[in-house]
Structures are given as C-alpha cells and as structure tokens.
Amino acid sequence: MSVTAQSTKSNPFEAERNGLQLRRSIVNKLSIILTGFFAICASLFLIYLIGYIAAKGLQFINANFFTQRPRAPGETGGGWATALQGSAIFLSEVGRGPFASFVRFLVDTLTGIPTIIFGLFAWVLIVVPSHSFSAVSGGVALGIIMIPTVARATEEVLRLVPNDQREASAALGATHSRTIMQVVVPAARSGIVTGVMLALARVAGETAPLLMTAGGTPFFNTNLFHQIDAIPLRIFNFTLSPYQIERDQAFSGALVLIVFVVITSLAVRWATGGFKRRGR
Amino acid sequence: MEVPVATERNSIQARSRAWLRASLSQIRVQARRPGDFAFRVLLYLFVGIVLVIVLGIGWVLLSSSWPTIQQFGFKYLTNPAFDPIHNTFGVGPALFGTFFTSAFAILLAVPLSVGTAIFLTEFCPRRLRFPLAFLVDTLAAIPSVAIGLWGFLVFAPWLQQTGEPWLQQHLGFLPFFQGTPYGVGMLAAGLILTAMILPIITAISREVMVVVPVSQREAMLALGATRWEVIRYAVLPYGRVGITGGAILGLGRALGETIAVTLVIGNQATPPSASLFQTGYTLSSVIVNQFGEATPGVFLSAVLEAGLLLLLITLLTNILARLLIARMGRVGGGLTA
Numbered sequence A: 001m002s003v004t005a006q007s008t009k010s011n012p013f014e015a016e017r018n019g020l021q022l023r024r025s026i027v028n029k030l031s032i033i034l035t036g037f038f039a040i041c042a043s044l045f046l047i048y049l050i051g052y053i054a055a056k057g058l059q060f061i062n063a064n065f066f067t068q069r070p071r072a073p074g075e076t077g078g079g080w081a082t083a084l085q086g087s088a089i090f091l092s093e094v095g096r097g098p099f100a101s102f103v104r105f106l107v108d109t110l111t112g113i114p115t116i117i118f119g120l121f122a123w124v125l126i127v128v129p130s131h132s133f134s135a136v137s138g139g140v141a142l143g144i145i146m147i148p149t150v151a152r153a154t155e156e157v158l159r160l161v162p163n164d165q166r167e168a169s170a171a172l173g174a175t176h177s178r179t180i181m182q183v184v185v186p187a188a189r190s191g192i193v194t195g196v197m198l199a200l201a202r203v204a205g206e207t208a209p210l211l212m213t214a215g216g217t218p219f220f221n222t223n224l225f226h227q228i229d230a231i232p233l234r235i236f237n238f239t240l241s242p243y244q245i246e247r248d249q250a251f252s253g254a255l256v257l258i259v260f261v262v263i264t265s266l267a268v269r270w271a272t273g274g275f276k277r278r279g280r
Numbered sequence B: 001m002e003v004p005v006a007t008e009r010n011s012i013q014a015r016s017r018a019w020l021r022a023s024l025s026q027i028r029v030q031a032r033r034p035g036d037f038a039f040r041v042l043l044y045l046f047v048g049i050v051l052v053i054v055l056g057i058g059w060v061l062l063s064s065s066w067p068t069i070q071q072f073g074f075k076y077l078t079n080p081a082f083d084p085i086h087n088t089f090g091v092g093p094a095l096f097g098t099f100f101t102s103a104f105a106i107l108l109a110v111p112l113s114v115g116t117a118i119f120l121t122e123f124c125p126r127r128l129r130f131p132l133a134f135l136v137d138t139l140a141a142i143p144s145v146a147i148g149l150w151g152f153l154v155f156a157p158w159l160q161q162t163g164e165p166w167l168q169q170h171l172g173f174l175p176f177f178q179g180t181p182y183g184v185g186m187l188a189a190g191l192i193l194t195a196m197i198l199p200i201i202t203a204i205s206r207e208v209m210v211v212v213p214v215s216q217r218e219a220m221l222a223l224g225a226t227r228w229e230v231i232r233y234a235v236l237p238y239g240r241v242g243i244t245g246g247a248i249l250g251l252g253r254a255l256g257e258t259i260a261v262t263l264v265i266g267n268q269a270t271p272p273s274a275s276l277f278q279t280g281y282t283l284s285s286v287i288v289n290q291f292g293e294a295t296p297g298v299f300l301s302a303v304l305e306a307g308l309l310l311l312l313i314t315l316l317t318n319i320l321a322r323l324l325i326a327r328m329g330r331v332g333g334g335l336t337a
Helices: A002-007 A013-061 A063-067 A082-094 A097-112 A115-130 A134-159 A162-169 A174-185 A190-203 A208-212 A229-238 A243-270 A273-276 B010-032 B036-064 B066-072 B093-122 B125-142 B142-173 B186-210 B214-222 B226-257 B259-264 B283-290 B299-332
Strands: none
Touching: A002 A273, A013 A243, A013 B093, A013 B142, A013 B186, A013 B226, A063 A243, A082 B283, A097 A134, A097 A162, A097 B036, A097 B226, A097 B299, A115 A134, A115 B036, A115 B226, A115 B283, A115 B299, A134 A190, A134 A208, A134 B036, A162 A174, A190 A243, A208 A229, A208 B259, A229 B142, A229 B259, A243 B125, A243 B142, A243 B214, A243 B283, B036 B066, B036 B142, B036 B299, B066 B299, B093 B125, B093 B186, B093 B226, B093 B299, B125 B186, B142 B186, B142 B259, B142 B299, B186 B226, B214 B226, B226 B299, B259 B283
16 A cells, blocks of 8 residues: 555556556455355355255154154164274274375275265175165165275374374383274274264265165065165155155155254264364 | 495395395294284285275176177167167266266356355354354265255256246357256256255365465465455465365266256256256166166166266266375375365
8 A cells, every 4th residue: 555655646557556456456355255155155055955854844753753654764774884994994003105095095986986886786786686675785885885984084083093102002012903902993982983973974864875775665674684764765755756745754854864964973073073173 | 315435334235135134024023923913914804805895896887787888889878768678778868967967067066166165264254164164064964865855846846937937038048048947957957966066175175275385375465465366376276286176076976976866857868958958867867767677687787887887987087086186185285185
C-alpha cells in the first residue's frame, strides 16, 4: 500500500496499478467465496442425506424392527481377516527394503479394487461349485475386503510404538519374535482393535459382494452353509420393491446402517486421538 | 564421500569378506533362536497368503473367462449385445457407460474437491475447520447402498420431473441434454458418483496441501501476494502431482462403484451418444444384473470376463495413482495417503 501512497498524481501508471490491485483483491475474495461455497455444498449434501433418511426411516424403528422375521439382520462377519494381521506385523517390524515396500504397495492397491471383484471371486470359488449361496462365501469375500484396511491400520499403530520399548526388550535378552509378540503388539493392542472396528464398519455397508455370495433371504438362519440375510441386501431388495411400505422400511435399514458406521468411525477417531491431529 | 585411495578396508575383496562374515554370523544367530526363525517364516507365510489371494483373484478370473476370450476375442469389447439367448456376448455399452459416467464424475468432482480442500486448509476459520472436514470425511463412510436408495427413490424421480426438463429447456441445444428424460441414466449415475468420490479427492488434496512447506507460503506473502495468489502460485503447483494422484484414485473408485450406480443407471443399453439422459450399463452393473441367471458355460465366463476387465482397469488406475502419490510423498516427506 505504501507504494501507492508514495506515488505522485502525475504518475501515468497509477490508474492502471489501482485497477490491477482491485482485480487482485476481487479475485482473492471470489476464491474465498467460491471454495467456501464448495465446502459448504459438500457438507450440506451429507446433512441433507442423513436428515432425509432419518426422517423417512425413524417411523419404523422399534423393538420389532430388529427381531421380526422379514428383516432379521444377520451379518456375515469376516472371520479370518485378523489372522492376516501377520502381514501388517511384517510390514512394520521385519520388513525392510524393496520387498516390504512392494508388499505395502500391493496392500494399498488391494484397497482400490472394487469390492464386487472379491464377491465375484468368492462366487466362482464357492457358490458356483456348491450350487448354493452361503454365509461362508460371504464371510470369505468380506474377509478379503478387510485385509488391506486392517493391515495398514495395524502397521500405522505398530510404527507408533516407541523404539525405546523394543530396545529395552532386546536389552533384556528377548528375541525378535518375543519382542514383537509380548511387547510391541500388546502396546499397540487398542490401536489394532480400532483398525479391526474400522474395517468392520467398512464391510458392514458392503452390498455387491454379499449379493453374489450370501444371497439374502427373508428367513432367519444360523446355518453357515445356507443363504443368509444382511442389512445392505435387505435395503437393496426393498429399494426395488413395488410396495411403498417396503421402500419406507429400506430407509429404516439405511438409517441403522449409517448410524452404525458413523458411530463406529466417530468412536475410532475419538479413541485414536484423531480429533487432535485433525486440528492442524 | 569415500576416500579415493585404495586402502585395505576399501578394497572389494575385504568388503565382500566382511559381508560374508556378517551374514554367516547372522545365520548362526538365527540358528540359535529357532523360535525367532519360525516366527519369521510365519510372517512371510501371512504375506504369502495375501500375495496368493491377489494373484489368485487374477488367475481365477482369467482362467474362468478363457472360453469367452477364445470365442469372441476383442469383439467382446465392442459387441453391443449381452445376449444369452443368441449366445453372443459383449460389453460395448458397459465399457462406454463405465467411462462416460466416471469421466463426468471426475470433471465435476475435481474442482469441487480441490476447492473444498483449499477452503479447509487455507481460508477456513479455525473453529469451522474440524466440523466441516468431519462432515466431508463422513460422506465417505456412507454405505453405497444408502446413497443408491436415496438416488433411486428420491433423486432420479426428481431429475425426471424437474431437473432434466429444466436442463433441456435451458441448455437443450447442447448434445448432453437431449433425448427423453427418464430420471435414471447417465446423469443420475454421474452425479451420485461425484458425491461418492468427492471425499476421497478432498482428503488427499488436503493432505498434499498440508505438506507444502510454510516457507513457500511465507515467501509468496512476503512478495506481496494475496492469499489466493499464494495458493495459485505456491501451493497448487507444489501439490499438483499429489492432487492428480488423488483424482486418479477417485477415478478408480468411480470406475468400480457398483450398487449405487446399478440402482440409478437404468441398466438398459442404448446406442452410445453424448446425451446424459440416456440409460446405460457399467461393467459392474452388468455383473450384478447377469450373475443370477448365468448358466455354466460361455454365459458364466462372459460375466467373469466383465469382472476381469474391471479388475484390470481399476488395477491400472490405482497403480498409477499410488505411484504419483508416492512420488509426492518423497518430494514432500511424511505424506501418508
């Protein structure tokens, strides 16, 4: 600003310079308004979506909703994903050099593969040969989907364990494996659980792979080798239903699912202190 | 740094001898601790399982779709009919629909998300930053079937009644807004995809912008730049590679999105045109729609080849995105995406 103040009136460029200044400040203000508008649009869409689903869905939420037959929400869980946490331990504790970064790259890429591919995989391997949808095949598909989430979350947590603890353990004469199993993993346990919860929240909303594997059925069923229902499947089927009442119930199902997923991710973030880190 | 004089320590012979001694002693140490060795083997085994799964998926899809590949070859990519009755299969419309909706979503989502990210990292008042960022992040957590439900029962009818006729009336001279408004179709699918990939691109853009060194911004400010000019000339060029990576990651997500798109795209092949009102197919919606009827044989393998194609396309986009983001991470340091 001092430049403008110093320049005399006879300066032939003054008008031009003022015009430039004006344009720059207008562009600056516009950019703030525009980006702010974008950010608010994105947030408002979410608020609207949840609000709409809640308004439509709340009317059917009561005790019967969870227990009555037409929509017994049996969720198939990924049974064996936890076993594959070993690869996360590998990444953070043992893995060094190019092989580790290749594995990390592979796990990352696994995140980006559409979940329907995993459904297709489980479908071809289990459903087609056995001529029947089954809870087991759904569990396999969801289990594979969980691997990258759990593995990467675990890796991050294990990295946070201070090196002092590892060195202390080694100084006491513990072997590498002992150090990992009895010092590092227990120290990171809560974080690992968090990762598993996060993955659980992620697969709870999966529809496409379950459509191809679990099949969906209106009947309550505890046999793992038969069709089993899941909330996303019921929502999908009710969405395409010709009956208004079933469509409305689909909103109830969606509400339950969203509440579960959002609460889980909120809890996870609270537990990991993500609130503080996000504030930067 | 090495001294160019060939001392005894530096000679290749000595170094290799030292290396041999070191590795031998390591083996001796490992032999002394069988538990450690077994543990190591176990971990490698776990990694092996992950590797086997990834390769297994590719192998299973490839071998199961081999009959179709042999029978139709490249014609499978262009053939408009997916017709089990006449035993002719192709995914031409599905390929077109996949890329058309994803391209539309990316075109819309990138400015929106980068703008959102800019606002959140640069302009936003501190008090608003966390709630806004949280809302955008939460959008990513909404299950796709819930968005599909809303899209099919609320959004598509609205488009048919209000949105598309309005577009036709005011922008009907463009090839994008011609034809019969059905509600369901490319426009609905593209818009819903936009909402679904927005959080990913925003999150990665934010992480990229956060690692831009403060000194760069300060240097720009010291030159008398406005806050927008700081972003335009210091932040965005620095983060360009990472933001591109984020956009490609979003593209990968859009290409593979299944349930929400299947619900709103109409699942009816029309001859490809530029119109956003036309109904269509995507690769994933072909799979969802056809797997139920697929009888073993060519039909089954045709469905699986759609899956194989989808796997290849998304793998390529993801690898590209990860490489770009990783490069950004090396430049900026400490970026985890």
